[in-house]
Amino acid sequence: MKLYFSPGACSLSPHIVLLETGLPFSTERVDLGKKRTAGGADFRSINPNGYVPALELENGTVLTEGPAIVQYLADLAPQTGLLPAVGQVERYQALGWLNYISTELHKNYSPLFKPDASDDMRANARKMLALRFSHVASHLEGRDFLAGSQFGVADAYLFTVLGWADVVKFSLADWPQLQVFRERIGARPAVQAALRAEGLLK
Incomplete structure (x- = not known):
């Protein structure tokens, strides 16, 4: 491959x-x-x-x-175990997170990467990202991973998207759970x- x-x-x-x-x-x-x-x-x-x-x-x-x-x-x-087997409810929880990251986090970064985006578009993107980050941080309270008890595909995607916050200068200081998550996942070999x-x- x-x-x-x-x-x-x-x-x-x-x-x-x-x-x-x-x-x-x-x-x-x-x-x-x-x-x-x-x-x-x-x-x-x-x-x-x-x-x-x-x-x-x-x-x-x-x-x-x-x-x-x-x-x-x-x-x-x-x-x-990166994705539970077909038929297990945990699989569909993980797939739900993949979809959430794709549609609610990934896409909301788009205006922040476009040099021709208006100030209003950028401000709205930051507002929407903050709301979504709050939701993810709340879910991670007391959890090491997004879905299940071990690292999975949704965690790899979230780690990737959280990394873009540095690029667009979006501080994650308000969400210590996200910072801890980044550190935990980032330490994996x-x-x-x-x-x-x-x-x-x-």
Whole structure:
């Protein structure tokens, strides 16, 4: 398998999950501005949407969208417990968190990354993120992980999205649970390895 990534982007989540599974894979960096891979290919020929992540399978099939990719990877390595088995209610709780992070956190960052976004758009994005962060922090009170008693795919995604707060200068000081969560997840060997591979950790 090959993971197409951009450092610190949402592709960090499946990168972490791949390392957690121990499955063999390679990576190729993508210049999202130029839509070119490190090998010189037009990335839109791999993912027509032009954004990461994209996971190319051995048979040439390409999977896109981070939440779908991490589910696929977790199901390839069920022994890891990264996602509970089909039919277990804990699985659907984890999937619920994947969807929440995607729609309520990930998308609300968008105006903060766009240089042409208006001040009103940015202010509204920060307001919405604060509300969502409060919800997640409340859920994490007394918990180490989002769903279940062990690290899972939703935790990798939340860790990735929380990291963007530093980039857009959005302080997490009001949510100590989120800060503790970042520290806990960030200390995992697979997370450290992914950050190091993407040049985000010395």
